[in-house]
Amino acid sequence: MFSKSRVECPILRKKIMSADEAVSFLQDRHTVGMSGFTGAGYPKSIPAALVKKAKALKELGKEFRINLWTGASTAPELDGVLAEVDGINMRLPYQSDPVCRQQINEGSMDYVDMHLSEVSQYAWSGFLGKLDVAVIEVAGIHADGRIIPSSSVGNNKTWVEQADLVILEVNDQQSIKLEGMHDIYYGTALPPHRKPILINTPADRIGEQYLDIPLEKIVAVVETSAPDRNSAFALPDEISTQIADNIIDFFAHEIKQGRLPKELLPLQSGVGNIPNAVLSGLEKGGYKNLTAYTEVIQDGMLHMLKSGTLSVASATAFSLSPTALDDLNENIDFYREKIILRQQDISNHPEIVRRLGIIAMNGLIEADIYGNVNSTHIMGSRIMNGIGGSGDFARNGSLSIFMTPSTAKNGAISAIVPMASHVDHTEHDVKVIVTEQGLADLRGLSPRQRAKVIIEKCAHPMYKDRLTDYYERACASKRGMHTPHILNEALSWHESYETTGKM
């Protein structure tokens, strides 16, 4: 099976064509839903063909720009190359590409930064306009038309349902043994027809292994052979390790107080150095039978599944280093029993996040002394990446932890500021802030109590006195003691950075 081609379905075999031919279905100003989540499972050939098409049209004096919807971030080979030819008009719901970022911040690309759990219902209900074409990477197509998803699920189910036309990329560099790892849930509905989603533990399967696409919608099948964007795994540095240690200590304390079970609660963790350090800390800490209900499976989680630290990991995508990918492929029969890939409206679903009582661990750009968190904007105006799923997990989970080094740019920026220049997670949602300096447990504290703890535990020593000074003068101003601020100074640290290069 799948000995020669990954396209075994006779009807779809007839639709095999080159990417250059397939892009004839894509027109200027089309809204296109592409697969891809955190660099996994994005289409590998169509974007390059679109770039060729856009360049050719440009030479004829014609524009070619699409509205691009995905699961989350993709890769330079998708977001990057399309942005370089000014090929993206509007982008949602998340990006982390340097070229996109530049265009958004220069004002040539519109970006709608959405909670990842909300995208599918918004697309479905028509709030976002019409979806013209879906371009989806898959791992293979059975003779009877059953479609094996690729290394991410993301919004693929929604895109193929909502789009007029579907183009499939069948990538033979995705392990064919991913088959059986996915859980595509077909019980979603728009209100008032919604029913409970019966996931009670991260291990519960409630859907199908295959992506169901009406064959008549599929207008092109493109065969590809290219790996996902897999970046090498950086070993945790000293600061990440210290942040992780602070979190691990906190977990131990909470278990001792009887406020967390010894297997903790299902973990959600953002992608990157610090989350990987936390995972590695949990492994060293002797934890067993933890579970993860998260967006992305990173290197650290594979280790933990192997060692038994983690018994199951539910996510919507992989984000692996080349070494970890080799490990996954070599041991895929083992991992298939312990990994479930779901669509992102289920991996991030408020209902499930609340029921499971998820421990949400996400990064931040800055937090203010009262516990408001900015996850998206540099100095209040320039987008970094986007909110992603952090809001889905932080609002509805049982514990929302935000993690950051206490400074950035070699100390020129303090992660703790008088007033956040943008707020993505409000004072009502932020339960714990942790830096390499320490951990601030904000539960049950009033704003002024929070300010003292955040400055004391989280701020870098070189910014502590100035933060305390701001706080004390804000209190002394007697303008309002619930959340004391000095209005004409609240954003002065950011202003100073913009003009002098340091806060």
Add this chain to the structure above:
Amino acid sequence: MFSKSRVECPILRKKIMSADEAVSFLQDRHTVGMSGFTGAGYPKSIPAALVKKAKALKELGKEFRINLWTGASTAPELDGVLAEVDGINMRLPYQSDPVCRQQINEGSMDYVDMHLSEVSQYAWSGFLGKLDVAVIEVAGIHADGRIIPSSSVGNNKTWVEQADLVILEVNDQQSIKLEGMHDIYYGTALPPHRKPILINTPADRIGEQYLDIPLEKIVAVVETSAPDRNSAFALPDEISTQIADNIIDFFAHEIKQGRLPKELLPLQSGVGNIPNAVLSGLEKGGYKNLTAYTEVIQDGMLHMLKSGTLSVASATAFSLSPTALDDLNENIDFYREKIILRQQDISNHPEIVRRLGIIAMNGLIEADIYGNVNSTHIMGSRIMNGIGGSGDFARNGSLSIFMTPSTAKNGAISAIVPMASHVDHTEHDVKVIVTEQGLADLRGLSPRQRAKVIIEKCAHPMYKDRLTDYYERACASKRGMHTPHILNEALSWHESYETTGKM
């Protein structure tokens, strides 16, 4: 039945005492969970007795201050009188009392402003510390110990479960015919033991009619006879009516576009003049068989239930004018079939809010041109009331609408500002903003697109040019075109108000 006393249970009859005797169970620095939600169902006698006790102790040079937890706001007879004797050390999760507000803003009372759906799980899990005593108003106690809840449920189930001791107030001015209207759900659990909550429509009942309290926990029963704080119902003014009309037009448009069913989706609506005007608009608009899944049942909803505009209303409390209360009591057999009172962790539960696809309609203090909403703070520092349930509904519902007159203080304050001085609802959560000037539909728009729509549709004409000017100069500064801001001007409108009395 209940011919003489509302306390029919012989064991509890023996515990009947005066409020002055009962407060002997309450000590300085106790944490006390009291009933009460939006002026309904709060204890009527114990607070006054506490005030007496506090005054007496003060004369002896002793402090008497409690940490006060409730469902939401209560009444001057609870929050107000206790605050007046400096009797509240810490307050959560919501208040709207003038004396409390003053003390919070002067810094003598700590206030923890929480999402109302989160309180019970936080109390239960021990995150907020120990609960010493629960003081709960009820409508009656059957011979076998079954307890009939009063005009609000709020956090009562949690308080009686978590507190060491329980004091009951049995109020014979609450209709005894409330019996059967409540739905107290005993299936909640802490994670990892949570199961789906099987509410699929606002009409679904999943619990018990009675509050279950271990009799041995009840140390005192106080008989009272006093009405809830019921304020007269103000007829909608011109501005409220115009805001309501804008929303009703929007609903009609959405139905026409096929994006909302003709029965809409379950409505949540804040309390006050504007929500009442919206309800009245829906009634005039000829809607039938709407449903409400909300926190509070106001006058307007009783009318709607009678006329068939509304088929069912689920809430956690009443908030009625004296006239409406008479109507409720006179026709309670009719209303009991159509009204369900639930605990607030169910009325506001993220799982249910998402499943039902609630249309959330809440007020705001200010919104900025990019769609960030401040619901709680005056000029960034002074608390008004609190976030209440607005975050529960706005984040997880299918449509979050925020409503406000375009100006306050006779035009001295613009509700639309360059940058919100505090953020309770982020740009990711605010889908519609409406003033008497018009309605801004922000779905699928980038921040700059939102700015144009909000200024055009929502701002008052006298502030429009200045907002446009700020926006255009922020864009021209080229400091970042995703969310253009001028840092040293972003809060200058608030500063101006503080120094000159107008923006």
